Amino acid sequence: MYRSNTCGELRITDISKEVTLAGWVQTVRKFGAITFVDLRDRYGITQLLFGEELNKQLEENPLGREFVLQATGVVNERSNKNPNISTGDIEINVQSFSILNRSAVPPFTIQDDTDGGDDLRMKYRFLDLRRNAVKKNLELRYAVNRAARNYLHKKGFMDIETPFLIKSTPEGARDFVVPSRMNPGQFYALPQSPQTFKQLLMVSGYDRYYQVVKCFRDEDLRADRQPEFTQIDCEMAFVEQEDILNMFEGMVKSIFKDVKGIDYTEKVHRMTWEDAMWNFGNDKPDIRFDMSLLNLKKPASVYVSKGDRSSLINGTGFKVFDDAETVLAIAVPGCSEYSRKQTDELTEWVKRPQIGMKGLVFIKCNTDGTYKSSVDKFYSEEKLKAIAEAANAKAGDLVLILAGAEERTRKAISELRLEMAERLGLRKKEEFRLLWVLDFPLFEYDEEGNRWVARHHPFTSPKPEQISTMINNNPVIENAAEYLKHPYANIKANAYDMVLNGNEIGGGSIRIYQRELQEKMFAALGMDKEEQQHKFGFLLGAFEYGAPPHGGIAFGFDRLCAILGGSESIRDFIAFPKNNAGRDVMLDAPATIDDKQFDELQIKLDLK
């Protein structure tokens, strides 16, 4: 061992001990005949004192930043104590030292506020990983991993490894494929998730399974997506939705406790998908704050069970509202005194291409009880008051109203809500609010193919009482314009998402376990018998031999860690991430391969 102690552990109680430390030179400070060196390792920083007698040696072997140094000496009490670090009471009076390795000058500083840009830090990721900010993230990631495993172990779950070289069955996302040298012309696929395997394990009787496992999706990368990512993947047999919800809110609470010291004792709030869409404009609402939507106008075809408040805006001749498919409002607390400049700036904000609205209507609910709006020409103060009250606005609030096409307006108000909360400091990093979103639609409509696609995945079960609707109706959509009237449009899934602070951190469902229903589902997605058999014959076969009722969930491990770490970027929580072009710039991968490899794999390039 090159050291007797780490750079983070010596205290005042260790005084007079002879110790050997090894680590990296953080700083070198000369004061006349003596030199101070801050030595850093994973555990902390310890000050080394090189006295006069060692100075000659130091002059012959000058230390630089990031040199690897081993030093032996005696622990002394410091005269100038540093209360900011745990070893700040002591220093090592060095008696001998050895330079274990030299370092070139790093391309950026190894500090929290580094001067290195993103690209440079990714290229030299091995240096970036030395920074305390990154180290803290990886430590948190390990703590989450460990907390999840410990909870699941206690609950009788078994970690069972599923294969990585499987069969390509693209449904939705693209597979990464791997040419097989031993089976020329054939390919493995990397798993997008262990979905079918965990279901087979349920059929096999392993009634509580988990895995912390890499998954792969060959998608065009949006910001903060990675082609390989990690899931906490779980499945249970002989359970209903309620059992899964309880089990896994328990897991997340246990992670909060173990990793953040937070006692999350309250029951996790639950919301139907329809309520989430209706009240927040999206299916992963941030409920750390309210500002729920006022649905002033909705198209007749969507959220059929909900009635809008169009009477509040109709009949005044305001064409913007009259012509809009959808009109939505939120009440922003305490912003009634926004200046013209501020409301103009907000208007520009919603007109940005990412949001895409044509304008913004506002109502100021003045503290003196009067109302002032950007549409005073069309709406009397009484009408403004009625709208504001319907939006739950109080005196001093600012009501913001967007109008336009249904989906775009809903997304826009949803973004605006988050933006205003951000500006008001309502999205606190250290406040955590969980939410279950339930009762998703089982199907989504695919316009291009005039057919159904599975909203979650093709293994998700409908609500038990809707199984017969599914079995007894033909999935074919005769009239594309009226697809919402097809019985399948109203089938709700036995599916659930867990949302944390406005991010989906996990999702799952109760699965289909009856062959007939699974075949109906595949048929609904446009798969004929032959394709079903080719792609999922093993699963349909398994359902013939006593498949139990089962369900599960998968958590996005990278995202969960990021949110717990107070960040929105998963890249900061991955040791060796890829950039947005799917490249590892440190390795310079992907890269060309040798002719011999093409030869052996019996493939060649076919570049367009």
Next chain:
Amino acid sequence: MYRSNTCGELRITDISKEVTLAGWVQTVRKFGAITFVDLRDRYGITQLLFGEELNKQLEENPLGREFVLQATGVVNERSNKNPNISTGDIEINVQSFSILNRSAVPPFTIQDDTDGGDDLRMKYRFLDLRRNAVKKNLELRYAVNRAARNYLHKKGFMDIETPFLIKSTPEGARDFVVPSRMNPGQFYALPQSPQTFKQLLMVSGYDRYYQVVKCFRDEDLRADRQPEFTQIDCEMAFVEQEDILNMFEGMVKSIFKDVKGIDYTEKVHRMTWEDAMWNFGNDKPDIRFDMSLLNLKKPASVYVSKGDRSSLINGTGFKVFDDAETVLAIAVPGCSEYSRKQTDELTEWVKRPQIGMKGLVFIKCNTDGTYKSSVDKFYSEEKLKAIAEAANAKAGDLVLILAGAEERTRKAISELRLEMAERLGLRKKEEFRLLWVLDFPLFEYDEEGNRWVARHHPFTSPKPEQISTMINNNPVIENAAEYLKHPYANIKANAYDMVLNGNEIGGGSIRIYQRELQEKMFAALGMDKEEQQHKFGFLLGAFEYGAPPHGGIAFGFDRLCAILGGSESIRDFIAFPKNNAGRDVMLDAPATIDDKQFDELQIKLDLK
């Protein structure tokens, strides 16, 4: 929840409780008006009793093997107790039941002594996994996983995930490659191990790293090799070989304790590679028993530090020995009374093509003190006695002697030693003996290329005292015939293998951490500067910025589990293994992919 209890937990103390169980029908036995059903789940088997009043229902809904059944009833004391199962004191007097799913008749019985052949069981792996024999293996695997993690966590190791989509740098084994759609013409590779990443993590200061991680090698599969396999992968910084040996024999002992309840208190035995080869004929000797080799004759060029006992066999005119490069013997205890038939059978055994010897010489050390051999014509009883004594044979033992070319003879005697031990019952499944094999040669000679290859891998450090030999000599081999005289032939690696009962379960090394030495190593392996930079530029770069001394080890997790489970087949310990052609016969993978996939990846087939 479909059950209140599992099928393994009810006891006599639960009598009179109303319970609901769910599981699979193992057996149905009718006795007149009553029916007994054994219901099975992951936790055990519980007997269900269906009384007269339920018989009608049962007749309408007959139960079959592997049906999924939910039954509610009252726990009763059994009249005929079954001491063989933990629930054998009780049965459930069923009040109501529900068939949750039916099952076709399974293609083989779900029992320890199944009637299913290997191929059938692989095709229906989801049924095979129901068998207790397989379940026990996966449970053991999970227990080993957990024990290893717990030990490493306690020792301050961090689980850090390394990427799966990396760069192809084939050295020795072939990479699986993955075409990149976003970077046409370029490929990722799947990692053969996280070797370079864990070294980078050491450079980054994460001084104790571990991972239980999938690795991939595209090799022609020998029996019991898998294209994807799992390693317990570990690395430490600021350590010397001794630190690693202590840390990881600690880990294996901790696994013994946690998983098998075995206190392995003695220090793990250590042996140099040369001693292992000399005394046992291979580098992973099974030391549960002795029977070490007598080196009667060796070629002058190998194991130069060892002197053979050729004086014992020379000068008698026995051409078989005189013409042989190598003559090796073992003394088999208690077999002096082998009949002619038995020695003939042994002779046939060594002549099989897998062993490949031309014949077998034996000396019977009779209990009356006389000696009898198959070469009495050439060797006097006195000479036979001298040989037998040199082989440590006692009265009653049988000395077996093989002669031939060096490598083949060494392998043959090594196999013969294991075979005789097997026959004598000396390879006990429940006896575990660990061994460290040390001081491997750093290089092996590659005849075809007349160059060096790395015996372990190109990142393994030579012994500290031999670094200068490596730096100061030209690796080029001028005279192929005399390669053993090249200074590189004698360089020993700072490498170590852990051997358990004759199987290598782990191997590792102290790594090179100096750029100059690493470049010299790459050069010795025939890589020019350009190739070094293309393949390993990131690592050489990292070594410029303060790389600490470090080393590590990787355990073959599948094999470790198999040996602990008393099996030599890793396939039995993998949930979804591939066959010897690299195929998953259940999934029918690998398989063809769609034209669209070829199109997007911009590759095409080039079948020979």
